[in-house]
Amino acid sequence: MIRRAVAVGVSVGIAAMVVGTSVAMHAQSPAQPQSWPRMEMPAPLTAHPVPFPPYQIRTLPNGLQVLVVLHHEEPSVSFRLLVRAGAAQEPSGKPGVASFAATLLDQGTTTKSAEQIADAIDAAGGEIATGSDNELAYVNGAVLKDRADLALGLAADIAEHPAFAAEEIDRQRKQALSSLEVSYDDPSYLASAVFDRIVFGLHPYGRPNEGTQESIAKLTRDDLVAFHRTWFAPNNALLAIVGDLTTDEAFAAADRAFGSWPRKDVPSPTSVEPPAPARRLVIVDRPGSAQTEIRVGQLSIARTSPDYLPFDLAVHVLGGEGANRLFGVLRTDRGLTYGAEAELHAYRTSGELVADTNTRSPQTGEVLRLIVEEIARLKDEPVDPRELRGAKDYIEGSFPITIETPSNIALLVLNQLFYGLDLKDLQTFPQRVDRVSVADLQRVANLYLKPDALTIVLVGDASAFADELKALGFGEADRIPLADLDLGSPTLRRPTSGPRPLPQPLRPR
Amino acid sequence: MAVCVSVAAAPTSVPRPTPFDYTMFTLDNGLRAVCLEDHSTPIVHLAVWYHVGSKDEKPGRTGFAHLFEHLMFKGSKNVGPDQHPSLITSIGGQSNAFTDEDTTVFWETVPAQYLPEVLWLEADRMASLDVSDEKFKTEREVVKEERRMRFENVPYGTLSEIIDDKAFSTHPYKHQTIGTMADLDAATIDEVRAFHDTYYVPNDATIALVGDFDTAQARDLITRYLGPVPKGKPVPRDIPAEPPHTAEERDTVTEPWPLPAVVVSYHITYDGHPDSYPLHVLDKILTDGDSSRLYRDLVYEKQMAVAAFGEAKLIENPNLFYAVAIVQPGHKPEDVLQELETTIDRVKTDGVTPDELNRAKRQFARDYVFGRDTDQEKALQLAHAVVIHNDIKTADGEFDLFQNVTAADVQRVARTYFTPESRMLLTILPRAVAPARSGGGK
Numbered sequence: 015m016i017r018r019a020v021a022v023g024v025s026v027g028i029a030a031m032v033v034g035t036s037v038a039m040h041a042q043s044p045a046q047p048q049s050w051p052r053m054e055m056p057a058p059l060t061a062h063p064v065p066f067p068p069y070q071i072r073t074l075p076n077g078l079q080v081l082v083v084l085h086h087e088e089p090s091v092s093f094r095l096l097v098r099a100g101a102a103q104e105p106s107g108k109p110g111v112a113s114f115a116a117t118l119l120d121q122g123t124t125t126k127s128a129e130q131i132a133d134a135i136d137a138a139g140g141e142i143a144t145g146s147d148n149e150l151a152y153v154n155g156a157v158l159k160d161r162a163d164l165a166l167g168l169a170a171d172i173a174e175h176p177a178f179a180a181e182e183i184d185r186q187r188k189q190a191l192s193s194l195e196v197s198y199d200d201p202s203y204l205a206s207a208v209f210d211r212i213v214f215g216l217h218p219y220g221r222p223n224e225g226t227q228e229s230i231a232k233l234t235r236d237d238l239v240a241f242h243r244t245w246f247a248p249n250n251a252l253l254a255i256v257g258d259l260t261t262d263e264a265f266a267a268a269d270r271a272f273g274s275w276p277r278k279d280v281p282s283p284t285s286v287e288p289p290a291p292a293r294r295l296v297i298v299d300r301p302g303s304a305q306t307e308i309r310v311g312q313l314s315i316a317r318t319s320p321d322y323l324p325f326d327l328a329v330h331v332l333g334g335e336g337a338n339r340l341f342g343v344l345r346t347d348r349g350l351t352y353g354a355e356a357e358l359h360a361y362r363t364s365g366e367l368v369a370d371t372n373t374r375s376p377q378t379g380e381v382l383r384l385i386v387e388e389i390a391r392l393k394d395e396p397v398d399p400r401e402l403r404g405a406k407d408y409i410e411g412s413f414p415i416t417i418e419t420p421s422n423i424a425l426l427v428l429n430q431l432f433y434g435l436d437l438k439d440l441q442t443f444p445q446r447v448d449r450v451s452v453a454d455l456q457r458v459a460n461l462y463l464k465p466d467a468l469t470i471v472l473v474g475d476a477s478a479f480a481d482e483l484k485a486l487g488f489g490e491a492d493r494i495p496l497a498d499l500d501l502g503s504p505t506l507r508r509p510t511s512g513p514r515p516l517p518q519p520l521r522p523r
Numbered sequence: 524m525a526v527c528v529s530v531a532a533a534p535t536s537v538p539r540p541t542p543f544d545y546t547m548f549t550l551d552n553g554l555r556a557v558c559l560e561d562h563s564t565p566i567v568h569l570a571v572w573y574h575v576g577s578k579d580e581k582p583g584r585t586g587f588a589h590l591f592e593h594l595m596f597k598g599s600k601n602v603g604p605d606q607h608p609s610l611i612t613s614i615g616g617q618s619n620a621f622t623d624e625d626t627t628v629f630w631e632t633v634p635a636q637y638l639p640e641v642l643w644l645e646a647d648r649m650a651s652l653d654v655s656d657e658k659f660k661t662e663r664e665v666v667k668e669e670r671r672m673r674f675e676n677v678p679y680g681t682l683s684e685i686i687d688d689k690a691f692s693t694h695p696y697k698h699q700t701i702g703t704m705a706d707l708d709a710a711t712i713d714e715v716r717a718f719h720d721t722y723y724v725p726n727d728a729t730i731a732l733v734g735d736f737d738t739a740q741a742r743d744l745i746t747r748y749l750g751p752v753p754k755g756k757p758v759p760r761d762i763p764a765e766p767p768h769t770a771e772e773r774d775t776v777t778e779p780w781p782l783p784a785v786v787v788s789y790h791i792t793y794d795g796h797p798d799s800y801p802l803h804v805l806d807k808i809l810t811d812g813d814s815s816r817l818y819r820d821l822v823y824e825k826q827m828a829v830a831a832f833g834e835a836k837l838i839e840n841p842n843l844f845y846a847v848a849i850v851q852p853g854h855k856p857e858d859v860l861q862e863l864e865t866t867i868d869r870v871k872t873d874g875v876t877p878d879e880l881n882r883a884k885r886q887f888a889r890d891y892v893f894g895r896d897t898d899q900e901k902a903l904q905l906a907h908a909v910v911i912h913n914d915i916k917t918a919d920g921e922f923d924l925f926q927n928v929t930a931a932d933v934q935r936v937a938r939t940y941f942t943p944e945s946r947m948l949l950t951i952l953p954r955a956v957a958p959a960r961s962g963g964g965k
Contacts, residue, residue, distance in 0.1 A: 049753070050651040053601050055610070056639035056748075062565050087563065088892045089538035128823070132813035137878065139537070139885025141812070158538045158889055185826060192782065192829040192851055199678045199781040302779065304675040305668070336612045346605050349664030352672050372672055404613055411615015414634050418564045419896050 077249025110225015336408025586702015724755025
């Protein structure tokens with residue numbers, strides 16, 4: 015059978031389903047089939063120890079760190095090139111330049127047209143994807159083994175020598191502006207984008223990665239070239255190669271493709287500090303919405319914080335696998351939503367805690383009340399030891415699943431390298447999780463959670479819930495009609511209200 | 524490096540996926556089981572496929588198969604409501620389920636030592652599901668939220684609902700797996716019990732077990748836990764066929780979406796029909812990658828579309844080939860629709876090039892090879908072969924069928940299926956700019 019992701023999926027399923035701790039046995043109803051016996055759950059078979067799988071790291075003379083994970087089951091090779099060239103590296107006046115540059119990488123190099131690149135990778139039976147996020151740009155690829163050199167060569171060429179040709183900039187700018195037009199009608203996109211903007215303020219993590227229509231319209235070829243010239247360097251990048259090669263073949267292939275990329279001096283990114291947490295309630299009014307998209311949270315800790323592990327566990331209790339209080343309260347008990355979760359988004363210099371759900375418009379106030387209550391309860395009360403056990407059991411127990419594929423193994427190692435964390439931590443992860451106590455959770459929850467200074471973003475039909483929010487004691491909301499929303503503005507509003515004009519792209523010089 | 528690689532290697536040199544070394548057997552109660560050992564990681568994946576999906580639903584009860592899928596987590600004789608997922612996460616495992624037009628699939632991936640537990644959990648809910656009316660009603664609200672979230676509150680979320688509703692007259696592929704709000708509201712707890720008795724029986728189930736186990740031991744465990752589940756009655760397969768379409772359909776509707784969309788669709792055949800293989804190849808040539816015809820022509824060269832995508836939807840009963848273009852501002856929807864239709868129709872007159880054919884075959888090899896990455900993906904391939912093709916050998920055997928497709932085959936199926944009578948041309952305009960009288964009938 016052949017199945018591949020398509021834009022119009024119709025298969026439906028239940029999202030990561032985790033229930034709260036109240037799993038006491040349920041009283042059997044009289045309708046119970048009598049013939050099926052009462053039984054105890056069977057005991058497990060003998061478990062085997064699960065060490066972290068082998069991997070190799072070498073640094074090429076030009077400074078490119080190369081990670082290799084071998085896997086010989088299928089004749090395939092995949093790779094990831096990560097360059098520290100994301101939103102965090104953007105000049106402050108150029109939001110979206112990292113993402114726009116990444117989009118243009120495979121749209122032509124100094125020696126190959128965009129069409130030649132697409133023809134080459136497709137004919138090889140391969141795939142190459144480029145993009146960026148808060149902290150990095152990437153060039154990812156997957157290919158049948160016999161075309162590994164070709165795919166790596168293409169990846170190196172597009173990372174090192176993008177042409178940023180005027181006609182391709184024009185074409186991709188038009189695409190980006192139209193895509194944003196669609197995104198601005200997607201409540202989930204808007205809720206997350208507005209939330210990030212408020213929590214991180216003018217810090218780069220608060221910018222929409224894909225820019226805004228205004229910022230994309232203003233970007234010039236010079237901006238793209240300057241961004242690429244400053245940040246794309248082998249000594250500012252990591253490469254992982256995974257698959258059906260020998261170690262020597264993989265490192266030799268990396269050297270053939272990337273060895274001639276010249277090292278250069280790379281500056282340190284600079285940026286403003288995110289604002290201190292403060293109470294904000296913003297409604298983006300989108301009349302006619304079937305649901306309200308809800309985001310509740312606050313500024314939080316960086317990935318490199320020594321408290322990362324206990325705080326991540328606390329967030330798991332609130333809304334992650336193994337305990338998820340929000341899922342229990344909102345979905346299992348009340349049927350108020352399809353999915354509810356809380357996540358810690360921890361980056362290099364800062365992070366955010368965000369609880370994320372959606373509900374039918376009339377239930378918005380009730381759902382918001384329950385979420386805020388759960389965040390306050392996590393700060394005020396020690397977690398039940400069984401809840402912590404549940405979260406720990408999940409995290410420790412799932413370790414063998416997290417190392418099932420060589421790509422995932424590579425991601426775990428890349429993550430340590432990217433954030434400058436100790437590689438030895440990979441071996442000791444289950445033990446470190448196990449050592450976290452109820453008191454540790456209580457300490458970090460009390461230290462970091464600010465229930466009185468939460469950022470709340472609601473995208474939906476304000477007429478269905480705005481009055482109720484006041485009655486529930488949430489106070490006045492900052493209510494922004496969707497047509498006035500400007501993610502690039504400090505006030506989140508366009509300077510003058512009125513219908514939003516589609517900005518005309520500037521011609522690149 | 525030169526880029527003259529477009530003359531791809533001959534199909535014979537395409538790397539082949541590693542064949543599955545599986546064991547298959549059937550229990551006395553009719554349950555079919557496929558086991559595939561994979562000792563690379565100490566985990567096991569269990570998938571239970573029930574051969575029932577939204578095409579088995581009756582008018583007025585759309586969405587029931589999927590609603591029922593949710594209820595399978597609401598308790599059985601030895602497992603409390605919502606206890607199943609918490610038991611799985613407490614051993615570090617993952618579990619979930621999905622429903623499509625033809626099947627409902629429940630799965631768990633767990634550390635290998637917990638194989639007895641997952642078999643026991645699946646047996647318990649197959650044999651003794653016990654859902655209270657209160658749990659049923661709460662879960663129905665969850666499913667309605669799912670419909671709002673996935674379909675109603677996102678731009679283009681109801682696109683497939685619109686296409687299928689207009690393209691089909693009779694076959695239940697006309698409706699979406701999620702169902703309608705009205706039908707969800709109309710469902711009752713008695714129907715839940717009847718549905719379980721009819722379809723959730725071992726003679727309608729296939730399990731695929733992949734991972735770190737010994738097959739002889741696994742067979743013993745499967746027999747011990749699932750063998751005692753009582754066999755059910757023969758499962759009804761009374762699905763109304765779609766009558767042949769005799770005239771092209773054209774329609775224009777409005778939706779509150781930001782940019783217009785245009786659609787071309789054709790009725791095609793089913794998964795496993797000899798024509799399905801060249802149709803898959805044709806799908807790749809038209810839609811897979813930046814060198815595919817739809818992207819190259821509509822998005823890249825003419826810049827008429829923000830996105831252009833499509834699919835030969837080959838499933839258990841005949842479905843559709845459809846292609847969609849989201850219209851780039853500044854272009855007229857009718858021009859984009861014309862271009863989309865012309866691009867697809869050109870295969871009928873001009874065929875496909877050797878480069879395109881070779882590219883598609885390597886893309887198939889890639890899908891095969893990368894589609895066997897995880898235990899879960901392997902179980903999906905095996906169970907699909909058993910349930911949909913009723914022939915497990917197709918899991919590996921289709922590879923050669925794809926590699927042997929010729930350019931003449933591709934042109935022949937384009938001429939066979941891409942006929943004016945089978946065609947639907949649909950324009951979906953944003954409400955703000957739609958003509959006042961649009962949305963009318965055909």
